[in-house]
Amino acid sequence: MTLEEKQQEIVSEFSLFDDWMEKYEYIIDLGKDLPLIDPAKKTDDRLIEGCQSKVWLDASIVDDKMRLTADSDAIITKGIIGLLVRVLNGESPENVATANLHFIDDIGLAEHLSPTRANGLLSMVKKIKILALTALA
Numbered sequence: 001m002t003l004e005e006k007q008q009e010i011v012s013e014f015s016l017f018d019d020w021m022e023k024y025e026y027i028i029d030l031g032k033d034l035p036l037i038d039p040a041k042k043t044d045d046r047l048i049e050g051c052q053s054k055v056w057l058d059a060s061i062v063d064d065k066m067r068l069t070a071d072s073d074a075i076i077t078k079g080i081i082g083l084l085v086r087v088l089n090g091e092s093p094e095n096v097a098t099a100n101l102h103f104i105d106d107i108g109l110a111e112h113l114s115p116t117r118a119n120g121l122l123s124m125v126k127k128i129k130i131l132a133l134t135a136l137a
Helices: 003-015 020-032 075-088 093-098 115-136
Strands: 055-062 065-072
Touching: 003 020, 003 075, 020 075, 055 075, 055 115, 065 075, 065 115, 075 115, 093 115
Parallel strands: none
Antiparallel strands: 055 065
């Protein structure tokens, strides 16, 4: 699937829910499906700064594609990083660095998060893009 197709799939899935309580439950469920980071990689250097909860992110390049794994100690945050991993995992570093992640606005995620969680979401996106740019360098 292309990056755009993955985003559209998420938008379609979220359109099935009528209210934000159902959407939050779905985000929590998505977090349960997140391919977890190796426990040995849950180190301070992999923590994303700017998140209220702890979020670990590991990135590597395999066959010119980014491989992302993550985890969080908060269930909603784990689902949010899970959405980002779902969209960006397996993409080229160039695609990740330049990605317009419109699905975040399309599903109304940012506007339904607390200010601290919204800030954390921005920090997650920023960190992933920095890792992609680093891989390109």
